[in-house]
Amino acid sequence: GFRGFCTVLLGISCLGVSQAQEAEKTYSISLTKTAGIEEDIYEVDNKKVLTEEYTIKEGEWVWQILRQKGLLKQRNLSEILFVLQALNASLGSLDLVHPGEKIIIPLKIVPVAGTSVIAASPPPVKVSLADLKDVDLENYTVERGDSLTRIIKGRYDIPKDYLYGEYLGMIKKLNPSIRDLNIIHPGQKIKLPVYSPEVVRKPIKMAMPQESEEKKEYVKEDKTKSSVSDDLGVIFTEMGEEWVKTGEHFIPLKSGSQIDLKAVSFPILNLQNGLRVMVDLNNKLPDKMAKLIESSWGNYRVLHLVEGDNLRTALDKILEVCNYPKISKMGEALELGGDIPIRITADWIVKLSEKQSNNRPEFVVINLNEGPVTNTPWMIKEYLNSLGVKVIDYPQGDDKRTEVVENAAMLNGGGEPASLIRALLDxxxxxxxxxxxxxxxxxxxxxxxxxxxxxxxxKIKGRDAIIDLIGLAPEMISLLEDHKFSVLSMANEKDPLAMVSMTLEFLDIESQNGPHSFMAGNRDDSRNVKLTLPGVVFPDSRGNPVLATPLILPEEIAAFLSKRAYRILPLSFP
Structure with a gap:
């Protein structure tokens, strides 16, 4: 059996819009084809129902369709939902439909002459904005993937006719910043009236029963796994996947039964490759039931977390079953070629797809920060993102994105030899x-x-010196040297990088010829990004490093080097 509040219900699917006794009712349904019109007329329990057959499209759900057809505004909504379920006996849950599935939608319900109409449920109490001032409220912060109805259903056992008839109106009044109830944004703060069968003007305070030691221990364990679930949700959302941890999951089985699971204990990871990974946070789902789910749905994977699993072990387990093309772990490097070779190592490097798309990176690099470890600089993250590589450091911390980067990084090397020599001397x-x-x-x-x-x-060390670019004859150079002149002739040199090296050596300035490696983060090589740049590094008159490079550096790389106090001298001759 299951303990605590993580309860899994396995049974024949019930009607979500009627009472328990109505679920067992046998309906008398007949069909009348009406010539000349597209709609059909059914007779359901002595009522004539004008209907329309509708094919579910990708991304649609029943409530959305009813809203589009104006049915949610009808006063007899509960009766419409009652008939909808009767006309669609195979529809196990109004929350679960599939693209291509055909459903029959009741458009108008008319009693047959001589029969009585079933009394509709009494409408909910009307509440004005002034009446709401004493209502017990709950504040909620919207997360990615949330919808307003999903948030509400995940918190309150609220009848759907009341939800769409009155409760959403209360939400609208309490949250005037929400112009469209169908559109909410991550990070948005929403006030939710705490639901009860009648709107309570003042919250009722009740003494909480004493919990047993066993219960306290269980709640503590669940809070720990809940924190892991929150962390996993942030990481997978950053990866572009969907982490669903609110509301309920309704999973139909081949036998016609259905499994209902609370998302808070059994979050589901919806992957863009079509796979769905259900995570059993507290290892409460029996293996037989997990196998039943996987055998009924080929795209489902059930993963159990056990006692002692933390964020690192949980993430490692989940990534293994996500069916990504490739996952590299610590010690395995990702090598990127091009003008700036890059070597990336991390806790995990995930290849999301075989090729980069416009809205999805090809690779995701994940590092779990433990202790005083710096994040990957934001400039490097942005540059890698342009190459199809997304870097996730978790927890993120302050990436100092607002920090001002000095504009003095880029120097003017000119476009011809004389300008370059002048820049070096300056x-x-x-x-x-x-x-x-x-x-x-x-x-x-x-x-x-x-x-x-x-x-x-x-003058170099008190000796006269000449730098020649136009081409003195060898005999003239020999004569100058006889007269104690130091001469550097570069008339035939066309490579600006070679000219820099020759000039620095002539000036007796210590320099380092490339290629040069730069580590992006302040951490070891097993979890870092290494960039390799060609060029010559030398100190300026104040001791600051200068990189003379033939590359036209991207702005992000230039900003990264500038943050490291480097000045950049671009070398380019026509």
């Missing part, structure tokens, strides 16, 4: 002159004088 704080005429050799008596034009003239 960055390293060297004094220099350009296009300087230098007398190298002269004899006044003979009237002989040799003057050269230097592209860049400067």
């Amino acid at each position: 960055l390293t704080g060297r004094s220099y002159s350009t296009e300087v005429e230098i007398p190298v050799y002269q004899r006044q008596k003979a009237g002989f004088k040799l003057i050269i034009k230097a592209d860049f003239f400067l």
